[in-house]
Amino acid sequence: xxxxxxxxxPFDLVIFGGTGDLARRKILPALFRRFCAGQMGTDARVxxxxxxxxDSAAYREFAREAITEFDDNEECAAExxxxxxxxxxxxxxxxxxxxxxxxxxxxxxxGPIQAFYFSVGPGLFGDLAERLHAYExxxxxxxxxxxxxxxxxxxxxxxxxxxxxKHFDESQIYRIDHYLGKETVQNLMAIRFGNTLFEPLWNxxxxxxxxxxxxxxxxxxxxxxxxxxxxxxxxxxQNHLMQLLCxxxxxxxxxxxxxxxxxxxxxxxxxxEPVDAEDVVRGQYEGTGELPGYRNxxxxxxxxxxxxxxxxxxxxxxxxxxxxxxxxxxxRLRARASEIAxxxxxxxxxxxxxDAGRHRNILTIRLQPNEGIxxxxxxxxPGPGGMRLVDVPLDMSFAEALGPDSADFPDAYxxxxxxxxxxxxxxxxxxxxxxxxxxxxxxxxxxWQEVESDPILYASGSSGPDDALRLMHKDGRRWREIKP
Numbered sequence: 486x487x488x489x490x491x492x493x494x495p496f497d498l499v500i501f502g503g504t505g506d507l508a509r510r511k512i513l514p515a516l517f518r519r520f521c522a523g524q525m526g527t528d529a530r531v532x533x534x535x536x537x538x539x540d541s542a543a544y545r546e547f548a549r550e551a552i553t554e555f556d557d558n559e560e561c562a563a564e565x566x567x568x569x570x571x572x573x574x575x576x577x578x579x580x581x582x583x584x585x586x587x588x589x590x591x592x593x594x595x596g597p598i599q600a601f602y603f604s605v606g607p608g609l610f611g612d613l614a615e616r617l618h619a620y621e622x623x624x625x626x627x628x629x630x631x632x633x634x635x636x637x638x639x640x641x642x643x644x645x646x647x648x649x650x651k652h653f654d655e656s657q658i659y660r661i662d663h664y665l666g667k668e669t670v671q672n673l674m675a676i677r678f679g680n681t682l683f684e685p686l687w688n689x690x691x692x693x694x695x696x697x698x699x700x701x702x703x704x705x706x707x708x709x710x711x712x713x714x715x716x717x718x719x720x721x722x723q724n725h726l727m728q729l730l731c732x733x734x735x736x737x738x739x740x741x742x743x744x745x746x747x748x749x750x751x752x753x754x755x756x757x758e759p760v761d762a763e764d765v766v767r768g769q770y771e772g773t774g775e776l777p778g779y780r781n782x783x784x785x786x787x788x789x790x791x792x793x794x795x796x797x798x799x800x801x802x803x804x805x806x807x808x809x810x811x812x813x814x815x816x817r818l819r820a821r822a823s824e825i826a827x828x829x830x831x832x833x834x835x836x837x838x839x840d841a842g843r844h845r846n847i848l849t850i851r852l853q854p855n856e857g858i859x860x861x862x863x864x865x866x867p868g869p870g871g872m873r874l875v876d877v878p879l880d881m882s883f884a885e886a887l888g889p890d891s892a893d894f895p896d897a898y899x900x901x902x903x904x905x906x907x908x909x910x911x912x913x914x915x916x917x918x919x920x921x922x923x924x925x926x927x928x929x930x931x932x933w934q935e936v937e938s939d940p941i942l943y944a945s946g947s948s949g950p951d952d953a954l955r956l957m958h959k960d961g962r963r964w965r966e967i968k969p
Contacts, residue, residue: 490522490523490524491524492523492524492525492526493524493525493526493529493598493903493906493907494597494598494906495526495528495529495596495597495598496529496530496597496598496599496600496906497529497530497532497592497593497594497597497598497599497600498516498529498530498531498532498600498601498602498902498906499532499534499589499599499600499601499602500512500513500531500532500533500534500602500604501534501535501578501580501601501602501603501604501605501609501613502534502535502602502603502604502605503532503533503534503535503544503575503604504533504535504537504539504544504547505535505604505605507604507632508533508551508604509547509551509555510551510555511555511663511898512602512604512898512902513531513548513551513552514551514552514555514556515895515896515898515899515902516531516569516899516902517552517556517561517565517566517569518556518561518895518896518899519895519899519902519903520565520568520569520572521561521565521569522895524903525903527568527572528597529572529597530572530573530574530594530597531572531573531574532573532574532575532576532589532592533547533548533573533574533575533576534575534576534577534578534585534589535577535578536577536578536579536580537577538577539575539577540575541573541574541575543575544573544574544575545570545571545573548570548573549566549570552566552569574592576588576589576592580605580609580612580613580616581609581612586616586620586622587620589620589622590620590621590622593622598626598628598906598908599623599624599626599627599628600627600628600629600630600905600906601613601617601623601627601628601629601630602629602630602902603629603630603631603632604632605632607631607634607635607636607641607645610631610645610648610649611645611648611649613629614629614648614649614651614652614653615651615652617629617652618651618652623652623653625654625657626657627653627657628657628658628659628905628908629649629653629657629658629659630659630661630902630905631649631658631659631660631661632661633660633661633662633724634715634719634720634724635660635724635914635919636919636923637714637715637719638923638927638930639920639923639924639927642919642920642923643920646916646919646920650916655915655916656910658916659901659904659905659910659913660913660914660915660916660919661901661913662724662725662728662912662913662914663897663898663901664724664725664728664729664852664897665728665897665901665912665913666895666896666897666898666899666900666901666904666912667852667853667856667897668856669850669851669852669856669857669858670728670729670732670852671912672850672858673729673732673733673825673850674732674741674746676848676850676858677737678737683848684737686829687804687827688804688805688808689804689805689806689807689808691829691830692808692827692828692829692830693808693828693829693830693831693845693962694808694809694810694811694828694960694962695733695734695808695809695810695811695825695826695827695828696810696811696812696813696824696825696826696828696964696965697726697729697730697733697810697811697812697813697824697825697826698812698813698814698822698823698824698825698826698964698965698967699721699725699726699729699813699814699823699852700813700814700815700818700819700820700821700822700823700967701814701815701816701817701818701821702817702818702819702820702821702946703816703817703821704770704776704777704779704782704792704816704817704945705779705782705783705792705816706782709782709783709784710783710784712783712790712792713783713784713785713788713790714790715790716790716791716792716794717767717791717792717793717794717814717815717816718767718791718794718926718929718930719926719930721794721814722794722796722812722814722926723922723923723926724914724922725814726812726814727754727922727925727926728750728914729825730753730798730810730812731749731750731753731754732750733810733825733827734753734800734804734805734810735749735750735752735753736749736752736804737749741911742911743909743910743911743913746911747910747911747914747915747918750918751915751917751918751921752802753800754918754921754922754925755921756800756801756802756805757798757799757800757801757925758798758799758800758801759925759928760796760797760798760928760929762932764796764797764956765794765795765796765797765929766793766794766795766796766941766949766950766952766953766956767791767793767794767933767940767941768791768792768793768794768815768940768941768942768943768949768950768952768953769788769789769790769791769792769793769939769940769941769942769943770792770793770815770816770817770942770943770944770945771942771943771944771945772945773944773945773946776817776945776946778945779792779816779817789933789937789938789939789940790940791933791940792815792816792817792940793813793814793815793816793818793940793943793949793950793953794812794813794814794815795811795812795813795814795815795949795950795953795956796811796812796813796929796956797809797810797811797812797956797960798810798811798812809960811956811957811962811964813949813953813964815943815949817945817946818946818947818948818949818967819946819947819948819967819968820967820968821853821854822851822853822854822967822968823851823852823853824849824850824851824852824965825849825850825852826847826848826849826850826965827847827848827849827850828845828847828962829845829846829847829848830845831843831844831845837872837874844863844874844876845861845876846860846861846862846863847859847860847861848860848861849861849965859878859879860878860879861876861877861878861879862876862877862878862879863875863876863877864876864877900912901913948964948966948967
C-alpha cells in the first residue's frame, strides 16, 4: 500500500540554527526525503542561517554530509541529492545583532509561503521574532516553528508566549513536538473516533486503567549539560507524555481541525487533578559494568536531577472519574520501547469458574520501535480436557498489514514540516495548552525541591526503581514488561 503524495505549494523555509545538530540530524534529511517523494517541489527554497561563517557552497556540502550520514532512503538517487542541494543557500547571521538581516530580507521571495524554523535555544526566540519584524521580513501570513523546550516552568513559558505574541498571531506559531508526528500517535484518533468498536467502551465504566510508557535504553550521552538542567519531568513528561495522555483521554472533537482538536486536548490538561507526593517516583540510573552512571555523565556529581519518572495521574471529569493513568519514562532502561496500553475491566461475571484464571482485554498501541496495534482477547485453549482459557493477541503491525511500503511513511519531522507549509496546526501545541501543562507539572517539581531529597538509584538495564513497581502494586496492578 503506497501513500498518496500531494505536492505542497512553493515555499521559502529559513532554518535559524541551520548548522546545528537538529538541522543536521533531522530537518535537512527530512526535507530531502520529501523532495525525493515529490512533495517538495523544485520551486521551494531552503535557507540556512547561523553565526558560522560559510558561503552557500560550503553549506550545501554540509547538507550533503548530513544527508549521507542520517538518511537511509537508498531508493533516492544521487542526482536527486544534487537537485535538492541546488535549492539550498546560506546566510551568516547574528540573532542578537544586525549582521545578515538585510541579506535575509533580500533572499525572501514575493509569493511563496514563508516559514521560519527556530532551531535554536528558547533564549533566542524573542530576538529572532523581534528582528523578523524590525527588518520587515515576516508578514501576516508567515509562519514560525519553535522547538521544545518551550520554557522550563509556567513563568518562563508565559514570557516566551508573550514575546512571540508581540509580533506573531497565535495562528502563525507552530510549537513542534515530534512525538505528535509519529504515524501511530496520530492513529490514536483514528482508532478511537473511526471505529464503533472502541469509542463506546472508552470510559471509566469499562477501562480499569491506562499505562503510558516511553522507555529509552540509552543514557544522557553528550546531552548531559542540557539534560541535567532539565530532567525527565521537564524533558519528557511535560510535553511528549502529556500529549499522549491528551490524545488518549480527550473527548471527540466536533470535527478534525486544529481549533477543535486542541480545544479538547486543553480540556484534558485542565481536568488533571494535583498529584499526591506518594503517587510520584523519581529515579536516577547508576553505573552497571561498563555502563557509566548518570552522575558520571554530567558535570555536577552531586546532582539530584531525575532520569526516570513514574506517576499516577487522575482526570477529574465524567469520562475518566476513578480510572487512573500510570505514566513512566526513563533513560538507561531495559529496552527502547514506547507504548500505550488500555487495560479493560474484567467481565462482570465469569461463567468458567476460578480455575479459568483472570483474563483481561488489553489494547496496546506500540509507538516504537515496531509501530503497530495489538488487541488481547481471551479464547479457549485448543485441545480436550475442559474449558481452559488463554489470552492471544490480534496483532496488526503496519509493515505486515499495509505492506512493505508502509515503512516508507514520512517520519515525524517530514510530516510536521510539511504541515507547517500547508498551514495545518492540528499536530502542534497551542500557547494556552503549553501553559496549562506547566501549571500541572510545576507543583510536582516544586515539591521535590522543597524536600531536597535525592532520586532513587536504579541499575542501568533494569525497569527502573522498585518504588515504581510498588506505585502500581499498592493498587493491585502491575506494569507491563518493558520489551523491545
